[in-house]
Amino acid sequence: DTGVSQDPRHKITKRGQNVTFRCDPISEHNRLYWYRQTLGQGPEFLTYFQNEAQLEKSRLLSDRFSAERPKGSFSTLEIQRTEQGDSAMYLCASSLPLETEAFFGQGTRLTVV
Amino acid sequence: GQQLNQSPQSMFIQEGEDVSMNCTSSSIFNTWLWYKQDPGEGPVLLIALYKAGELTSNGRLTAQFGITRKDSFLNISASIPSDVGIYFCAGGGSNYKLTFGKGTLLTVNP
Numbered sequence: 765d766t767g768v769s770q771d772p773r774h775k776i777t778k779r780g781q782n783v784t785f786r787c788d789p790i791s792e793h794n795r796l797y798w799y800r801q802t803l804g805q806g807p808e809f810l811t812y813f814q815n816e817a818q819l820e821k822s823r824l825l826s827d828r829f830s831a832e833r834p835k836g837s838f839s840t841l842e843i844q845r846t847e848q849g850d851s852a853m854y855l856c857a858s859s860l861p862l863e864t865e866a867f868f869g870q871g872t873r874l875t876v877v
Numbered sequence: 878g879q880q881l882n883q884s885p886q887s888m889f890i891q892e893g894e895d896v897s898m899n900c901t902s903s904s905i906f907n908t909w910l911w912y913k914q915d916p917g918e919g920p921v922l923l924i925a926l927y928k929a930g931e932l933t934s935n936g937r938l939t940a941q942f943g944i945t946r947k948d949s950f951l952n953i954s955a956s957i958p959s960d961v962g963i964y965f966c967a968g969g970g971s972n973y974k975l976t977f978g979k980g981t982l983l984t985v986n987p
Contacts, residue, residue: 809974809976866922868919
């Protein structure tokens with residue numbers, strides 16, 4: 765396994781469009797996390813899954829954001845009606861059960877124009 | 878959202894020098910992690926700390942988990958040009974999600 769994989773690496777979209785990102789975690793990791801990172805800041809927690817269950821969502825995750833992990837493997841993060849303020853790096857991470865050590869993917873850089 | 882206080886914000890050093898950076902919080906954490914991030918890439922885990930007072934090394938990197946569980950520091954010895962990047966501390970709680978600092982930008986002059 766080569767680590768956490770995210771697709772696409774870059775996405776440019778017009779304001780108001782919907783976008784979807786995919787994350788494939790490390791295969792034996794049952795926990796999957798989404799973080800958002802803006803310029804000059806550290807990553808900020810958005811949501812996490814244990815297997816297919818979404819266990820926690822940050823207040824940063826407005827109702828335009830939805831995340832799924834239907835079979836407990838890969839996950840998708842969808843942003844509806846994108847706004848310029850959504851421009852950021854979206855990072856996915858995964859970890860083993862009961863482990864805090866999270867391994868990050870390379871991220872998806874979203875630019876809303 | 879909550880972020881940790883990480884200092885310094887940036888450092889400009891000569892190759893071969895030692896570097897020290899730290900992170901403080903008003904909250905207690907069960908775990909402290911240190912990551913390095915290169916431009917346009919995701920953070921890469923460097924060191925993980927699990928016990929108050931723990932001192933852990935990974936090559937030229939040494940990190941410590943503060944006794945109060947509210948702080949941690951990272952030292953890099955004999956810096957080299959490839960140490961350039963942004964270093965983030967992250968605190969982990971009982972729910973396994975991480976709270977990050979704003980990062981320390983390290984520049985190494987050859």
